[in-house]
Amino acid sequence: MSAAIRFSEPVVSKEARLQLYEYVQHFIPVYANEGIMPLKVLNLRAKDREWLQDRALDFTNYVKDPSTAKRKMGKLFNVCCSALAATSTLHDDKTVYWITATVPSRTACPLRLDVTLADMATDGGWTLERQANFWVSGAPHAVRLRAVEVLFITERKQLSVRLAASSWNHRRLCTLVDQHGREDDGQYVVDGYVVLAKATQSASQSSAAVSHMLRSLNSIAPDTTGSQILDIVYGHKPADPTPNEETDPQRPHPAYPTTSVYKGQTLSLTADQHAALALGLKGAPIAAIQAAFGTGKTVYEALVAGLLVARGKGPVIVTASTNHAVAHFANTLLALNDFSKLNLLRFISESAYLDEAPSTTVDINEILKDLGLKHAASLSLEERDACARYRNGRLLYEAHVRHFEHSMVMTDKERDEYLTEETDVSRTVKKVLRAMLRVRPPHILLITTASLINTTSANGIFKNKLQDRKTLIVDDASQVPEPVLATLASLFPQSCQLYLGDIHQMFPHVKCHREANTAVFGAQSTLKVLQESSIGSSSRAHYQLSRASGAE
Incomplete structure (x- = not known):
């Protein structure tokens, strides 16, 4: 980072100034963040307040001038998410x-x-x-x-x-x-x-991730699905102008299954669940399905994800706010017999791994460790070498971090071996990942929303590698803030978006008053926004789903 030092008196000579430059280079600010001050603070102009009032109501400005509205929305989301990210650490200890x-x-x-x-x-x-x-x-x-x-x-x-x-x-x-x-x-x-130190972006901090990624919604090309999504949500355009006979609860469509096998049990879908399933599989630019907590909705959602891939509407990304939700979704998919041959990949950040987040058999570290063993015939000699180095280093690293007490007393040889192996992991992970995407491309990628945004950023490991995703499924959408919808439309302009959740569950967590502008314009529940846009369907409980899934 850069730090500036300001002196109140001019230097006595050019030589003294050069000497001062030399001294300043060795000056280490103890807490540089306290020296960062805004250059200017302004009140909102009257026309900006009017625009915000319209944005909070019918948003007629979007209909009148979509281009200007998108530009201002991008700035508004960015400012609000930056403020929310800052607010979340406002009371952190700043003492030296x-x-x-x-x-x-x-x-x-x-x-x-x-x-x-x-x-x-x-x-x-x-x-x-x-x-x-x-x-x-x-x-x-x-x-x-x-x-x-x-x-x-x-x-x-x-x-x-x-x-x-x-x-x-x-x-x-x-x-x-x-x-x-x-x-x-x-x-x-x-x-x-x-x-x-300043808090880094975690896997659950979507506001911080959005503030770094979202600049302008005008970058979304007008002929893309992402542009259609914005027009549907904010421009009040119909999501699907054709009659929706497939989602009529009284007329179950014969092309969609009415049963599925989960953990060895045959589950039957009710008529309204069958209709919601049809809506999820229809391929509309954006759709929302309301499913109450405790109805086995995760089983139903996993069924939608698997069927999308099976019907050629994949690859799919499944995302949620927390690592627990993503792991639960992954394990539910693994328990559905119909999709046992799908390639699943769950991304888990290293910080979440160290925090002992729930694990699955399809976690990225598990898939990459076994890549050289299970797909050796499809790999080049160089790739097999990288896979072997990654596996050896990763196994040693995991044994090390899971048993910290063993690392308290180590010989010089053991320390050198550990540091060498961990360096090998860092140097080979991207090469092994590229090989994995070639020989075992994931049909369904499961990842937290913040990690999805971070890993597709300029230095992310999935940068320019997920553009083939046809559908984004957002689970527990009541907890996902509205700016995420716009960010996903910007990152994946060719992908349809499907939101599932219970609007009566938790809203996005913020550390400010719910009526503050930052929360109103930067932390509204995406599911609530879609409901107000008349996008969505409902799904009631079925006792078989509830019992089989443990009433998730």
Whole structure:
């Protein structure tokens, strides 16, 4: 990052200015975020307030001038999502602490530091996997660490945090500790400053992801499905001008199944569920299906995803707000007998993996580990070598992070082996992923909404690799904020969008008042927006689905 230093007095000479430049290069701001100030703050103009009022009501401005409306909507979504992302960390601890950190084991890999913070009324954002900066006075660099253990003792207002280095900066922290540490009462300690780092985008922070991706909706070509979606939702155009006989509950369409086998049980769909199934399979640019919680809706939703692929309307992306929801959807698909031969892939971020999110047999790390074993005949010699290196490194890494206690005492040979293998994983993962997409292309990709946006960004691993997706299925759509709809239309302009969920369940989580502009224009439930646009259908419960799926 860049930091600017402003001096109130002019320098005495050109030579002094050059010397000052030299000194400034070695100046390390302790908490640079506090030095960032807005250049200008303005009240909204009258015409902008009028536009916002119309946007909150019928949005006639979209009908009058779609191009201008899209441009302003992109800016509005971006501003609101940026504000919501900032609000979520507004009360994070910003204190710079002078601490004496304890090194629990100097032979650990990665190296850890134990830190105790006093007078803490709350955790202040010090949570698992949150990053912090540690700096020793006189050192040329700060070291970025992550919290691997956090214990908040309420009655003492005390926070105990164990911070760990990463493989890429393990040696840097070791050098820092060796040069500046000391023995103290039988323990090895090091004095320095620690401060909570700015929160990174997590797999569940869709607002932060949208704020980085969405700039203008005018980039969506007018002859695409994405453009049709915006016109349907905001321009009040009909989603499907043809009579919808297939979704008539009184006239079940013979082309769609009325039963399915789930966990060995034959499930029968009711008439209205059959109608909702037909709506989901029809291929309209956008559709929404209301299915109440506790009705076995995940089984029904998985049935829609599988049938879309089977009927040539795939590949499909299934997305939801949380890793738990995505894992549940994946396991439900795996339990449907009709789709046992489909290639499924569930993306899980490394932070979610370390946080011990629910796992499945189709997690990306599991698929990539076995790629060289199951598809060796389809791989080149170079690809097989990359797969072998990835597998060996990944197995060692997983054993390491799942059993942290074993990594507290390691020999030099074991540390070098671990660091080498983890480096191999980082260097080979993209090559192995490309090979996987060629020899085992996923019919259905399951991924959280934030991860979907992040991984298709400029530096994401799926950049320009998912443009063949014909349908996006958004599960638990009541929890998905409205800007995600626009972002998905921008990222996947040729894909249809299908939203499923219960409008009476949780809305998108925000840390501000629901009536604040940021929440009104940046955190409305997508399912609510679609319902107000008269897009959607309903599906009632069936006791067989509820019992078989555990009333999900």
